[in-house]
Amino acid sequence: MTRSTxxxxxxxxGIGAATAVALGRDGISLVGLHYGHDRAAxxxxxxxxxxxxxxxxxxxxxxxxxxxxxAKIAQEWTHAVSEHGFxxxxxxxxxxxxxxxxxxxxxxxxxxxxxxxxxxTAPLFLLHHxxxxxxxxxxxxxxxxxxxxxxxxxxxxxxASKAGxxxxxxxxxxxxxxxxxxxxxxxxxxxxxxxxxxxxxxPGARAGAAEVSAFGRIGTPEDVxxxxxxxxxxxxxxxxxxRECSIGxxxxxxxxxxxxxxxGLQCSTP
Numbered sequence: 001m002t003r004s005t006x007x008x009x010x011x012x013x014g015i016g017a018a019t020a021v022a023l024g025r026d027g028i029s030l031v032g033l034h035y036g037h038d039r040a041a042x043x044x045x046x047x048x049x050x051x052x053x054x055x056x057x058x059x060x061x062x063x064x065x066x067x068x069x070x071a072k073i074a075q076e077w078t079h080a081v082s083e084h085g086f087x088x089x090x091x092x093x094x095x096x097x098x099x100x101x102x103x104x105x106x107x108x109x110x111x112x113x114x115x116x117x118x119x120x121t122a123p124l125f126l127l128h129h130x131x132x133x134x135x136x137x138x139x140x141x142x143x144x145x146x147x148x149x150x151x152x153x154x155x156x157x158x159x160a161s162k163a164g165x166x167x168x169x170x171x172x173x174x175x176x177x178x179x180x181x182x183x184x185x186x187x188x189x190x191x192x193x194x195x196x197x198x199x200x201x202x203p204g205a206r207a208g209a210a211e212v213s214a215f216g217r218i219g220t221p222e223d224v225x226x227x228x229x230x231x232x233x234x235x236x237x238x239x240x241x242x243r244e245c246s247i248g249x250x251x252x253x254x255x256x257x258x259x260x261x262x263x264g265l266q267c268s269t270p
Contacts, residue, residue, distance in 0.1 A: 003090035003139070004234065007032035007077050009063070009126070012041035015143060015228075018221035019093055020045055022229040024052035026212040030084050032077045034059045034096065040119025055084055063096055064114055066121035074129035081133075088135040092234045094123035094165075099158045103174035112157045119161035124168050131172075137180035139232045142169060143224070144185040173241030182240040186227050191219040 006028045010016040012035040020031055031054050035042035039060070046056040061069040082090065097119045100111050123142055134140070140253040145162045166185055173183040190212060204216060213219070230236055 006091035016095040018225035022225040024049040066117040070125035171249040
């Protein structure tokens with residue numbers, strides 16, 4: 001099946017930019033690139049996608065505004081889709097996110113609210129606003145974290161936001177599955193992006209992070225983008241309501257059985 005339209009949040013750099021390029025490479029005709037503040041970086045990503053033959057629309061919105069930002073993105077994207085002669089959204093990728101390291105004693109309400117607005121409220125309401133215009137057999141994909149399945153005492157707000165996002169995706173997956181729409185998340189592991197730059201460039205951090213990976217290296221945005229590309233393809237039509245395995249993370253057979261199973265049947269039951 002040919003998919004024509006894709007909207008990606010946080011697409012100016014890192015995993016979002018790599019995903020835009022991957023979907024352009026896969027033949028998406030119209031790619032929506034949401035960005036927060038860095039217009040120049042978004043333009044650079046747009047040029048890479050246009051070079052692959054896709055049309056691009058840039059959409060600016062401050063996701064700290066939560067639902068209001070999502071409504072703005074949905075309105076501008078819907079208008080752009082119509083203006084380019086398409087109908088509906090085939091692929092929605094909620095990638096935008098922030099991480100703030102805070103323990104229980106360090107946690108403050110403002111930081112917590114900001115993280116929740118960007119990581120949970122904005123993607124939830126973007127899906128809410130676009131749900132009726134998602135095309136049958138479409139794809140909804142979000143970028144989560146491995147922290148949602150382990151104890152991460154230094155990242156309470158971030159963990160809570162991503163665990164909530166995974167819960168939302170599982171909750172909506174049966175409803176959207178009736179239309180052939182799959183809903184999944186990916187947990188990238190340690191990836192060399194700006195989100196991790198503050199700590200990953202510290203002395204010894206890169207070597208330590210590489211040791212955690214089964215591959216003995218830090219992941220790249222392209223590693224994650226290719227997983228998202230797969231989930232956006234017809235080959236992933238029987239996977240929904242699930243989280244794809246943390247990329248590069250060593251796993252026991254028990255992990256594989258509980259975390260990497262296709263869930264087409266799982267999500268059709270209460």
